[in-house]
Amino acid sequence: MTERIYITGIGIISSIGNNTRETEESLLSEESGINGISLFPTIHKDNLPLAEVRQSNKQLAERCGIKDDRFLTRTTLLGMVAGKEAVTSSGLNLNDGYKTGLISATTVGGMDRTEDFYKEYLSSPVRGRLRDVVNHDCGDSTERIAGFLGIKDFVTTVSTACSSSANSLIFGALLIRSGMVDRVIAGGTDSVTRFTLNGFNTLMIIDKKGCKPFDENRAGLTIGEGAAFLVLESGKLVKNMNRTVLAELKGYGNANDAYHQTASSPEGKGAILAMEKAFQVSGLKPPDISYINVHGTGTLNNDLSEGLALEKVFHSAVPPFSSTKSYTGHTLGAAGAIEAVISILSMKNRCIFPNLGWEIPMKELSIRPVNKLITNYEINHILSNSFGFGGNNSSLILSKHSLSLMT
């Protein structure tokens, strides 16, 4: 029998909260984290919104007991905070003799500091502080998070654009199922940078007023930042160690849209395939899904393509859905894990967090997102979508577990 994969710990930091508790409060009080730009100088300061984490690098470092933050990137610091919370919340002892992996994901890596380096470097190749560029590569953040948490049995990093951390969960589950490790801390981290802000801006897919996913008048996404990690453990370990389970990672699917480097296919082929694969792995059927945490970036292209894919997969019975990017912004490489954590909070609170700011249904679709908090809602299975540039589409199915003792 295939080993079941349980989630026993979560850690999260984003513009709507510096930890799980704050995140939960913001979600329940319907408070978005989308705001202005304060972290770096940019010509877009007064005309583009961002969803920044409300803590400085120094504050993040202090939370990790690190005095000198000059050798760490913001991506690393966010990851350390979320990783630590995930491990602590699960109550696990990393030195109990079982094998642990860390699978992180990031798209920008140390770009925040590289930007500082490069400015000097461009004036002369001998200029620029090396300590600002030595952490540029994506693996650096993961190795530092691994060192901080004390994990070394299997450590690696995924980068598939905006589906990156959904894929770290998928790979983490595979590693556990193969028996290579007994548990995995899986997730992702990305900080906001001028590089990504300008990159998405040149594509003209940033909504100046903040994203409005699945709204007829949506005009693009809002870049956000954050990190989230989930502790995945094998069924065997959960049983042997009598662990407390928050949810089960019941299904997952990874497919490629193979349509265009940045645009989604009109019919959402990759999205449909990713969802279908997740159903196949889970053994569930579309009517089993209680709620969908959609990718829902707020771009014209994504929401239409994803919406049509939902109508195709669920026929006339699309369950309640919302994009919580209306709270957190699009946290890029961290989004899949952040939304997996939000899905678990949804399950725990028996409610559906709304698609904030939504007003007008899209004329091409017969479906509309949940736009007001729904409480006392029984949730058994949640589908969470994450789609990225390069057509890298992934879907996760998170399920309530009867062993769940979460209060």
Added chain:
Amino acid sequence: MSSTPVYINGIGIVSPQDTLSNLAFLEDVTGSETNILRCIEPNYKNYISGDLVRRMSRLIKMGVSASKVCLQEAGCGNPDAIITGTGLGCIEDTEKFLGTMIRNNEEFLTPTSFIQSTHNTVGAQIALLLKCHNYNITYVHRGFSFETALVDARLQIQENGLLNILVGGLDELTTNSFNITFRLGHWKTKPVNNLRLLECVTKGSIAGEGASFFLVSKEKNERTYASVTDQAMILKPEGHQEIISKCSVLLKQNNLSANDIDILILGLNGDYQKDKVYHEFIRIFPGTDQIYFKHLCGEYQTASAFGLWLGSMIMKRQLVPQVVRQKGEFNRPVRNILLYNHYQNLDHSIILLSRAS
């Protein structure tokens, strides 16, 4: 993890040597005084249509060409998964967008280089050209980038029942990435003859690059090069003892003794300090022939993919080119090859290759 072997049934590799045709096998290698080895780039129009070639950056072109040769050789039209590993991804496009953004103070930017800068670009482009909707993922973890891709491919076959996986390791060298890593002390300060790389007792290596693709399959066939039997990855080991003990575990779980390893492929890169750990490692293999490869491809995050190409070729041809021989008799049949490589003494990797028959 002891596990069922998987087979390498096709290869395509763009490297600083004449490797892409899969015909030559390091017969006429010439050395040069340098600290940089750049790829011999093929005529891309043989592999990619003209319109597309113009739009693609160098790493994309190298990767797509290598993947085409690999799939063609294996006779595989559409793989069940495309898995790539890269240390820095499309760094040329990253530099281009970053540089323009800073120089133009965030104005007058075009999206092309940003779009192509994401680490998954090559894997995505290959999927796009093949119209391949299957599993697709990219790993970006220094000296574990290619290794993770290979682990994932093996697990896709063993756990998920997939049959044919396209696995790639790729990194490109740019003037800026060379300059910056030069300042970080990665490279020799003076040019050296790359064919005499191991003779210099100095710090630093020679910079390299490459795009290597393998078709990793569940079944072997008449084209099979070798089987990948096992792997180990050791992050920041506490001394060579930890590496040796992980290696011993790997051998034991595959029912092999040190003497069963016919050839050791070592990631020696000419940095006398970082090479020390290889010299400790070989002590447990007193009777094993040793070869090396970074004098031919240079040092980069996914250089182990070149090492895997070398091991696969040796296994298939039962021939060890003179230019890679370091120490030994080279007169026994090659049944088992152990590839040991590390990147910056951080990420240590062991790959066990065995003869398929």
